[in-house]
Amino acid sequence: MNWVTTFFSTSVGKKILMSITGMSFIGFLVVHLIGNLTIYGGKDYFDSYVDHLHSLGPVLHVFEIGLLTFALIHVLTGAVLTFQNFLSRPVRYQMNRNAGGRTLGSATMPYTGAILLIFLVFHVLHFHFADHTVKTTFEIVTGYFVNPFYAGAYVCVMIVAAFHVSHGFWSAFQTLGINHGKYTPMLKILSLLFACIVAAGFGFLPIYFNMFI
């Protein structure tokens, strides 16, 4: 084995993979959210944003392939880590109490991750592979959002995503060795803040469509 595979096959190496890919998803979420906010500008504004995005052409495809690769790494590595962790304590405790370290976000990472994965499959099918010739993206989006089932599911999944990033955000820094009394408390606050931004920023969209349009 060469040094790269040796490095990334260790427990710490695998965590570094989770951290780097996770951090890029956080970056992606920020960009995605900013883009989504154009919806509030109305149909034309949003559709022109989509057109601008698509006019990037090959650059966009490179990003898409990059995201897909990172997603595969994140999901597969996460699955391996979860499976190994599951095996690491064959006999469980009869009584188990938290000492105060765990949070709802940290304790549910594999589950929230799995829900997000299922959501992403549908999300990509619904929007990326939709037939954009008959309807504009705005019409596709509103089509789903006026359906109470889709709207409700979307809001729930955004809350799930918020829990996932509430742990993932600061945890990604810790894994890269970025932890210091000077700024870690701030990173933890940022984690929660970002989680709220994700839940509110994305989660409010269907509510907006159902209540105000």
Next chain:
Amino acid sequence: MSTGDGMEKKINLTLKVWRQKGPDKKGKIETYRAEDISTDMSFLEMIDVVNEKLVLEGGDPISFDHDCREGICGMCGAVVNGRAHGPSKGTTLCQLHMRHFSDGDTVVIEPFRSRAFKLVKDLVVDRSAFDKIIQAGGYVSVNTGGVPDANAIPIPQEKADLAMDAAQCIGCGACVASCPNASAMLFVSAKVSQLALLPQGRAEAPTRVINMVKEMDNQLFGNCSNERECEAECPKSISIVNIARLNREFIKAGLLSNEK
């Protein structure tokens, strides 16, 4: 020790203890009465009392590990009511006193659970996986010869303090026991930090961190997911800042040294 009002109190408890005759035997929770327990006693002394009665009745005493009973050796440890070393923060089991319990309490006592710590008997687990990790790099190689002068190498106080904080780890294994993933990262990070922070340990830092992490994986400990249960349970309050340092050392060693 006094109860505060100068009066020794006596309490009665119900113990639910994991009993298992040997590594491959089937174990189960057994119930015992712990009667007339002085609140001045330590948790281990309380088990001593129960064991004396068990022996007098011709039973098999509960096996548990202990040595110094002063909170410095790292031998003792069990999960008490779901908490490694019991409910008090920064305390080993031998330093946990019965005044933290009330009359009539039920106390569940289980061994440290991890695939890497094989159960020997009752509450005794084999923690030699930690020794293997230390053997993989938790040392500074010193050639024989004259004893070096103390203070010959100046070390900034701040660094010395950080190294001392990490060096407080007594290798008890509570971090593994309390980690939802049974990861040994806090222990390994304390050892890596203690040596990496000092000039004497710096020279071998890249080899050390890589070899110790590999051995940790080899011993089948779980993967750290930054749950922070370890630092909350560690009797020496070792901080996960050390885990971040281990991660940094690991990245540095992987990218900037010839080690693989």
